[in-house]
Amino acid sequence: MVADITLKSISKKFKNNTALANINLTVRDKEFFVIFGPAGAGKTTLLNVIAGLYLPEYGNLYLNGVYFNYVEPEDRNIAMVFEDYALYPHFTVFENIASPLKSPKYKESKAVIEKEVTRVARILKIDHLLERNISELSNGQRQRVGLGRALVRTPNVFLMDEPITHLDAKLRHQMRAELKEMQKNLDTTTIYVTHDYLEALSLGDEIAILNEGKIEQIGTPDDIYFYPHNEFVASSFGEPEINFFDALVTDDKQLSIFEEAKIQDIPDIVKNKLDTSARSIRVGIRPKDIKYSFVKENDYSVECSVYSFEPLGAKAVLTVEKNGNQIRLVVPSILQMDMDQHVYIELDINKAMFFGPEKINLFSKFLKDAKGEVIWQS
């Protein structure tokens, strides 16, 4: 079964609030497509539009090139996992999972239902709960019942709305791996909504970043992580968050960060592409690309004072301060750091990203042909 989904200029409003504004995207057959965004970005609304639960005010939906704005949800052959489970409270676990196979649309014989439900329940490790009532389940178990109800049939598309957010960390990790495996085996197009960047990066074949109803970027996990289109995308991926600084480009095309003149040479590739008229620039650099030392090692070292030190097991997040900028970096947690202690940091400018005043990545337009060439981002 081929299932390509195309959304063209989809817009959706609730009263005067724009939930989705001009969404264009294509989900290719058998792809694991992740929609990523913060709370309130419109992710669930987008899923509901695809499921047929909301009618968009504007724009067209195509399934395999066929216009299907007005196809009823029950006729779309789409299976959805809801964030709040949306289980039938008056049914048992078995009846919940069996529900699609008993419906007039996807009716199966009793024997098939029995077999399929047991199979799915075994995968999700809820086979011992089949006779229970929904009220007797924990949240994690409910979420798996919700997953089971979707997985029990073979739809055109799976829609998953944060299906593993309510699981505890260990189970979530395990389910993440299993979902990936399952999708490979099922070979079915999946659209997956999440606000967890790790889920997005590990599961997605392609990721769309949604913010305030608009798409910020669509790309592979590598694209998103290494070549973010703008500061929003850059800051959404990575923990601790990427650091941004205001910087000035000097006359001889050197970079002045933290109001210290001529901090560093800009890589040639940047220099060549840099618009000479642009004087101020925003530099983004991930915490892992900043080195620290207790002594001044070279001219590029910047003296900072320790602002906070959070040990997180083997690693720790060190926040230092320099002229009002707070800079996060990752250090081994065995270090002893005191507040206001002086340390030196060195930015690996070859791995930095450069953003214009509008917070747009200055070089993202070159990225497609510059892959590999763009050494500072690899």
Add this chain to the structure above:
Amino acid sequence: MKKKMIAILQNIALLLYAFYAIFPLVWLLILSFKHDSDMFNTTFIFTPTLENYRALFSDGEYIGYFLDNIIVSFGAIALSIVVGVPAAYALARFDFKGRDGIAFTFLSFRFAPEILVVLPLFLLYQELGLYDTYVGLIWVFQVLSLPLLIWILRGYFEDIPVEVENAARLDGYSWWQVFIKIVMPLIRPGLVASALLSLIFVWNNFTFSLLLAGQDVTTTTVAMLQYVASDTVHYGQMAGAVLIASLPIIILALSIQKHLVRGLSMGSVKG
């Protein structure tokens, strides 16, 4: 020891209250088995007789009143359910202009005392030919039962997450099938409770039954008046009539007691 004393005192208090509450019913029961001559003795010593019941059923008239009452009451409740369930669903689910205004209007049907509206209704009914008909009484009775039904069921519908309905749609059920298979079972406790409560209101209604009907359609409440004659009051027959008239409600209430308590005390979907 102290606890035991408290428990005993509590039980005594409850017994006293139970006696206080049930006494009128017991008195009624006793009256219905008394001769008119024994009616006013207060010693509880009398010769039981079935004379009153024989008089009640001898001409079959009382059975007719009873059936009339069943037809108009159950008719009104059936109509309220057919109209009220979709109305409550719409008020709970759809966000349309004037939603709260409409809901309030339904409730306001119960604001005016019956006696205030019965005269204009009487005149209207005379003109429309609804006076003393089943349709007329059913029509006016559903005004009593509909608001209660709508307001209780609206809360039930609001308690069902819309995602549950959406999930069922995606499972392959059409809107109607979702409504019958998923939504209706979830509001059942509320439906049972509100239907029974409205039935009690309607069943015991006196004002409308008296003034908007009387000859062709006579409910038991109005029929009681017949036992008040100009020269004497047949308390025994009246007591029997009252007892029989309350039986259906008592039986219904006892048989669905479980739903009644649950239906009024909590929403349907928890967790």
